Amino acid sequence: MPDRISAISSADRLLALKTTGLMDSEREEAFDRLTELASRVLEAPVALVSLVDDSRQFFKSSCGLPGAVEAQRGTPLSHSFCQHVVNTGSALIVENAVEHELVKDNPAVTELGVISYLGFPIRVSGGHVLGSFCVIDTKIRRWSTSEISLVEDLTAIVSSEIELRISRNNSVDTAERLELLLDSAGEGIYGMDVAGNCTFVNSTCVELLGYPDGGELLGKNMHQLIHHSHGDGSEFPEEDCAIFKACCAREVSKVSGEVFWKKDGSSFPVEYSSSPIVREGKLVGAVVLFSDITRRLETENALAKALEDAEKAKRRAERADREKSRFLANMSHEIRTPMNAVIGFTELLGGYIQDAKARRYLDVIRSSGSSLLNLINDILDLSKIESAEIELSPGPCNLRDMASRLQLLFSQKAEDKGLRLNVVVAPDVPKSLNLDGERIRQVMVNLLGNALKFTEGGEVSLSIATLKDEGYPEKTTLIFNVSDTGYGMTEEDLKKIFKPFQQASSAARTSEVGTGLGLSISQSIVQLSGGKISAQSTFGVGSMFSVRIPAVEILKEEEQSIDTPARIDFDDFETSRILIVDDNLLNRELLDGYFAASSHKLFFAHNGERAVELAKEHQPHLILMDIRMPGISGSEAREIIASSPECNQANIIAVTASSMLGQEMKLRKVFHGYLRKPIRPHELYEEIAKFLPQRK
CATH class of the missing domain: 3.30.450.20 (PAS domain)
Incomplete structure (x- = not known):
């Protein structure tokens, strides 16, 4: 019954409006004097007597309207504030329409400049609201109590005048009135x-x-x-x-x-x-x-089909995302496995080769391997960012140490190009900040690498500073800038350089090729850190990239990270039994090479089944467990070993070529440690240092 009651109630209101005979009627002095009075006394640009039917509002009287609207003597309901007064039967008071939830999207705000509104309902006998009496301003206005009372009093006068019209026109008999009512529904x-x-x-x-x-x-x-x-x-x-x-x-x-x-x-x-x-x-x-309800059913059917199509599209997207994840996991594994051998054996060979020419060739292999690994990391990082899988791992970070290593890392390249490399850390930069050091270093490496790539003369500079917040002494704002005197960029370049696979036009002037991903990834890392990265450049003069990360926590000095030792010696640890599990012979030989000069006892397994057998037989202190192997996987082998009383004391480190965040987080939860291929000696040293006791 609510729909029926609503329909009849609406029809009754429209009938009451119809019986007034005021819709589309001529202007009358009785109403015009009231709108002029309201406009003059309240100093409001516009005052209206507005009557509202089921499709439009009609201005029985208006004062101060623009010429075109004045001539039309009304607007559609889409441009009406008065309809809200009619619908609610209550006054509407708006101080700033731009911010008012009810009317901020009304075209009258943008097209007619309505900003402030004060309107009361024109109510007649039977409780029907026929329209509103209102005043309007084109600026933000706080309506006073006296102004509100005045408009309410003037509305009462308008209501009384209209009530008289209804009484005069109420000669329609009851039967005809009912017929009009029914026909209005x-x-x-x-x-x-x-x-x-x-x-x-x-x-x-x-x-x-x-x-x-x-x-x-x-x-x-x-x-x-x-x-x-x-x-x-x-x-x-x-x-x-x-x-x-x-x-x-x-x-x-x-x-x-x-x-x-x-x-x-x-x-x-x-x-x-x-x-x-x-x-x-x-x-x-x-x-x-x-x-x-034909149209409603058609709409519902169309909506149902649209929802069905959207669900199908969602399932296709989810399936494509799963396939992409599987592809990236496979690609990561397949590429990182040989890269592990290329980079690892290159580092091992460096200790054996003395001939200068051979060492130069070896450096080329090492450099090319590192470039290829960086390319793989960029593509995988971009994939993580697109799927919102990248996460930060804040911890103690020493920016001075980071700056020193970056200067050492890039000094040779700068020298080869005849460039000055300036790295400056402000004296008041705290010794330890709570940051994801690896990710911040990645941003700095990207920015410095680009600067050196696109600069042929002059200098490249990295400056690191902090700005303290007096209200929060335990926090600071990190600011670092990378500037160069290189080719520079155009305005068009600056608009696109942070987009994936986009490069500045100056890239064409260098023989060094990049992926166009570094700046996009850097921007995502900075934004995840709560900061902002920006660029300024003058074509032919140079560029400067600025990173600003606010509210970085200052850590106590004892919380600083432990630096990687300059000397890697696996004999720093007490002699231990170590089981190396990997289905790839080269990977086993590489780890054997890393431990070759040490006193540790090594055992090797080429699959999960053999790993379980050797673990039970030799009860190793430490197991380096490859994850993807034919037969029993590394995860399955770990479960068996962990549940076996004779070998469940072993610390097991997951060793994988995958770089998918979801898998990494899962492995870190169940394994004691985690290493990602390709494995560098210092990374291996740092990880096993968590589990093997130091030699006394």
Whole structure:
């Protein structure tokens, strides 16, 4: 029943408005004097007497409107604040429409400049709200109590004047008034007696059923005429009809999904409600209110199909994402495995080769291997960023040590190009900050590498400073800049350089090739750190990249990270039994080479099954366990070893060529340690230092 009541209530309001005879009427001095008075006393640019029907607002009186709107004497409801007064039956007070949730998207704000609004409902007998009396300003305005009271009083005068019009025009008799009311409703309405014969219809009912007038319906059995069959054409018995039950059992019912039949023999889906009519305790018939829901069903079907298509697209995207993850995991493993051998054996050979020419060749191999590894890391990092898998691991970070290592790392390249490399750390930079040192170093390496790549003369500089916040002494803002005197960039270059696979036009002037990913990855890392990276450049003069990361925690000096020892000697640890598990012979030989000069006892297994056997036989102190192997995987071998009483004391370090964050986090939870290929000697040293006791 709520829909029926709402429809009749709305129709009754419109009927009350209609009986005033004011819609589209001429201007009248009685109303104009009130709007002019309100505008003058309140110093408001605009005042209105606005009447609202079901599609527009009509200005019975207006003062101060723009010429075009004044000539039209109204606007669509899309441009109306007054409709909200009508809908709520309450005053609407708006100080700043731009920020007001109810009206901020109203076109009147952007197109007509309405900013402040004060309006009260024009209410007449019966409680119907016909419109509003309002004043409008084009600037932000705080309405005072006296101003609000004045507008409320003027609204009462307008309401009284309109009430007089209703009284004068209320010569329409009750029957005609009811007919007007029914015809104003947007739904079809018909009544019937206890036998089911039609007693009255409204114009919408006649139109929806396709009859020229109501005469062909009056006196006819409505079930037999319009409700005789289901949508599939099968018979619809009258005793099963909810409308019939409403008459017989005095039940109120609401039904959706059935059909009514038109005069031409076609049908349409309907939603209807039927209510019994009881007079002096006696059932005399029923009233039925119905609407054609064809368009609604089409919309619902279209929405359902769109949702189904979206779900299919989502499943395809998820499947593609899983396939991409599998591909990246496989690519990482397949490429990092040989890279482990290339880089690892290159470092081992460095200790054996003395011939200068051979060492130069070896340096080329080492440099090329590092470049290839950087390329792989960039592509995998970009994939992690795109899938939101990249995470930061903050910890103690010594920026002075980092700066020294960066200067050492890039000094040879700068010298080869005849460039000055300046690295400056401000004296007040704290010794230890809570940062993801590896990621911050990655950003600095990217920026310094680019600067050296695109500079042929002059200098490249890295400056690191901090800016303390007096309100938060335990935190600071990290600022570092990388500047150069290189080729520089154009305005167009600056717009695209932080996008993946985009490079500045100056890249064409150097023989060094990059992926175009470094700056995109750097920006993502800085943003994840809560900071911002920006670039300034003058073409032909040089560039400067600035990174600013606020609210970085200052750590105590004792919390500083332990530096990697300059000398890697695995005999620093007490002699231990170490089991090396890897299905790749070269990887086993590489680790054997790392431990060759030490006193540790090594055992080797080429698969998971053999690893379990050797672990039970030799009870190693430490196991370096490859993850992806044929047969029993490294994870499965770990579970077996961990559950075996004879060898469950061993510390097991996961060794993998995969770089997918999800897998890394899972492995770190179940293994004692984690190493990613290619493994450098110092990385191996740092990891096993967590588990093997130092030699006394």
